[in-house]
Amino acid sequence: MATPMSAEQFAAALRAEGITVVEVGDWPHHNRNTKGPWGPVHGVMIHHTVTSGTTNTVGIVRDGYSGLPGPLCHGMIAKNGTVHLIGYGRANHAGLGDPDVLAAVIAEKPVPHDDEATVDGNRAFYGFECENLGDGNDPWPPEQLEAIERTAAALCRHHGWDALSVIGHLEWQPGKVDPRGFTMDSMRARIAGRLGTKPAPTPLPRPKPPxxxxxxxxxxxxxxxxxxxxxxxxxxxxxxxxxxxxxxxxxxxxxxxxxxxxxxxxxxxxxxxxxxxxxxxxxxxxxxxxxxxxxxxxxxxxxxxxx
Structure with a gap:
């Protein structure tokens, strides 16, 4: 359990982990705070977007769509490893999930199978959408996987969490499959390894411009x-x-x-x-x-x- 960091601390933590950050519009004030609480936070949730094209994806996760207004995440992790800051505060990313999963995240224990959706996850998790079609065939470039690892590690490092505080959407809400294309166990192993080192031993290569x-x-x-x-x-x-x-x-x-x-x-x-x-x-x-x-x-x- 933790008080959410400020928007400034959030961006600084990502940069300290060697991540290239793009700030999208007035992201620190783009949120759904009028619709419900934000915090205390307990962990980090990873999603895939079911979209292609970074420009298109940024627009979708910022603005949302009919029936689900944006922001749809706090950050969007592009194929090239750039993290686009989309909103800060309550975001429409997690939805309702399993209370036993939340209890496991809080206790930093392996999560059980999710079989109900009764707890508000939008208040409790930092959320990151990752640019991918989510069909199991769209590749996950190495620089994107490393950016996911570094992003989650940055927030865990700030709050003093371990890698078990990072889950996928598919572990939270029944019927969800994201992220598809890598396993959360493999990602948590990467995050755990990074948390055993100092921040940003080497920066990610600066992404090439489109x-x-x-x-x-x-x-x-x-x-x-x-x-x-x-x-x-x-x-x-x-x-x-x-x-x-x-x-x-x-x-x-x-x-x-x-x-x-x-x-x-x-x-x-x-x-x-x-x-x-x-x-x-x-x-x-x-x-x-x-x-x-x-x-x-x-x-x-x-x-x-x-x-």
Missing amino acids: TIDLSKLREAARTNPGMKGTPCTYEGVRIWEAALVDEGLLAKKRLDGHFGTDTKTATSEWQERLGYRGRQPGQPADGIPGPDSARRLAARHGFKVVA
């Missing part, structure tokens, strides 16, 4: 831009759209991975900010990303563009 292939992006922009609901499978479109959202040129609800009319219009407006115009007098810029407009947007938003 990269957009300009030719694929241009192809997406030229392919049926007026057709609604026809998603482009190229992940670079979401990265591009997220930058346009941050520039105030594209509505957040249009960040859907489809280079449709709205995205093309927003791109045109970005090009016009840079001084570009259409070929005919009075004609707007064409909205097809070019090398200069793409690289200048990339420079402002932390991604790279390759031809």
Whole structure:
């Protein structure tokens, strides 16, 4: 049992463990505290997202969806090992769970089988969503597994907990399968090993910035831009759209991975900010990303563009 650490302590503990942290918006004040208590905390819970694409995943866990408002976790652990801080306080991640499991976590004993859901877990656990499709086939990169290990160890270290204070969602609530693709026993063994060392003996490598292939992006922009609901499978479109959202040129609800009319219009407006115009007098810029407009947007938003 412990009083939750402050948001500042939370971020500092992760960084002290050698984790690369990205702070998403006003995360320290993004929570569900008006809907119920937050704390005392007893442990750390690990989930998978059933999503792909870091930009898309951050948006989902921050905002939630119909019937389950965000934040859906305190941090989202991306494939590259970056931890995105999403919210702080009560979050919609754990739901109701088994009281015998909670008692075991508090006593730092192996958890029993979960067979009921009657205890509020959102007040009692720090929650981390991990970017993965959760189908048993989507890989867990080594840097992501190490980030999960370091993240859980950081919070255990702060509170004086051992590795038995870290559980998976599948151990808390009947019917849940997450995280799928590694076992919680293997993760707890890793965490226990790390807790036997000083914090961050070596930092994780700094993640590489995401990269957009300009030719694929241009192809997406030229392919049926007026057709609604026809998603482009190229992940670079979401990265591009997220930058346009941050520039105030594209509505957040249009960040859907489809280079449709709205995205093309927003791109045109970005090009016009840079001084570009259409070929005919009075004609707007064409909205097809070019090398200069793409690289200048990339420079402002932390991604790279390759031809």
